[in-house]
Amino acid sequence: MEHGGDLTLAIDSFGGAAEDWLDLSTGINPYSYPIPEDLPANAWTTLPVQSAQERLISAARATYQVPDNLGLIAAPGTQILLSLLPTVLPEGTIALASPTYASHKIAWLREGRDLVEVSSIFALPSEAKIVLLVNPNNPDGQLTDVKSLLHIAETLTERGGYLILDEAFSDVVPGSSLLPYIENQNVLVLRSFGKFFGLGGLRLGFLAGPRDLTQKLASLLESWCLSGPAIEIGTTALRDADWQRKTTRRLIEEMADLTLLLTQHELSVFGGTPLFALAGMRNAAAMHEALARRHIWTRVFDYAPTWIRFGLPNGAENLQRLSNALADARKEL
Template identity: 60%
Template sequence: MHHGGDLTDAMIRFGGTKADWLDVSTGINPHPYPFASTFSPSAWCDLPGKAALEKLLAAARTAYKCPANLQMLAAPGTQILISQLPYLLPEGPVAICGPTYTSHGEAFVRAGRAIEEVTSPYALPDRAKIAVIVNPNNPDGRLVDVQSLLSIAQTLRERGGILVLDEAFADVAPGASVLPHLSADNVVVLRSFGKFFGLAGLRLGFMAASAELVPRMATRLDSWAVSGPALELGTAALADLDWQVAMQRQLADEITDLTLCLGNNGLTVFGGTPLYALAAHPNAVALHEALARQKIWTRVFDYAPTWIRIGLPGSSSALQRLAETLAKISPEIHSQ
């Protein structure tokens, strides 16, 4: 499954320049955290320093309410953490609650690990040593409550296992994160910076885990894993709690508008987060391609041919463009 957010293939197939396209294929906030056009000269010219890294981690611990018994590590995005985790976790079968973000399964397979996809986090196989849950889930937005997650972690602890929680979209679901409630050290929590703060190109992510696991991951990432600009901007954004609260409210309003738009144009929204809507349509692939011919890029799923994911357009004019295009192509789609 291809990730969203790269218009290269779309432009090759359907033409146009990037400026012609409305890209709603991702779950990235279209309203990025405001950043200065320049950073301090040292952010660009000097090697990233230990003091700046410690400031970033302190801001992240506060923003994510990381408990004192867990250590935290910063990385150039959570993708690299996902790719390295299978080499650091205990041996044994891996259960992944899906369908979900495919990179988790791909990473374990590359590492030669046996994986099993399960449809419910409440029915993990007895033999599973590692469980991976994306919460809120991507793409359907399914949420597992904190107490259930703590219970799952305890069950895995009793068999010497570990729970991996990918909380990439937890910033837009206040109260969803298990991190503030953790006392056990057999849980790994991944947090993505770029999605909520709308700065995916900065490449910044975090892992909270045990004092045994974090140093091992740091060794795999090696020195200067996080750039100077990411250290500076990440620290400022994570410390700006007022911006975060205001943005959560704005995104909630915008996803409501998008949901109404899609419903008025024949799509059934049945999942998602405040950053994107997951909708059902009997001809989702045909709809995706018809929208692409009008230079609107969405995301479809090879394992669910009736699903289409549409991110926030980012402005009232972009939402209107989407609505007008859906109304325009509706006869074409229904005739297929």
């Protein structure tokens, strides 16, 4: 499984239609931000104007607490941004904290860059010019504290290098973002919109960093890279602080329920965020397939055969469905 969120493989292998499946393979919020009913018609019918995109950037800057000295750009998802980073950053060894989101490694190796994987950024290779860290990490939720990140950023800045942070899940872990604390360090921060707001299909993401680099990236994205609806919905959602507070509380509460359920079914939960739980068991692949036969799709990892990840089931009814499926699956293992 390269990514979660695509039921094509599940349906091809285990049958059923998309509506029959409970998809727990992603870390996307199942309680999506409501699409505004008064979305202006010209969001669909006219090309996006610069002033609308500036409003979006202003809303993102406030929500993510981006310092004024940093540039901030928007793109149709962070996936395209992370694939462009190897083309604008200086030569040198990249240290990638692993295991983590696989697309980062793929993007750098595709450009022929020298990459080493490290189990801990605290053992920073002396030759590393760029350090890439997902924080909180995906898939285990490991969190590196702000003070340590600043120290690493300062070390790399002295080397003429950069710290890249993928903060895709920071929205649901208050206090985890480095953005409010960046001063003159060479730091680039990716922020995903779709995961927390539950609108992955909208394709919207942001990158904050030194203005010379954000300007280079913006020029690569060219004109009209964002759709009108993405700009309008993104601006509205980012300004809605009340929804964000209430949703964060709801996700934390429902993750507590999911963690308890998994523990009751003898799965050892050892990582995660309020959007996904990572559990360990000896026969994780067999459990994944047993659940798939019951049209519940989870996430497993080739590099960690004892890991299985669960997204939030979306309500009490789906939580009970998962519980019943786990109980039945146990009888087959």
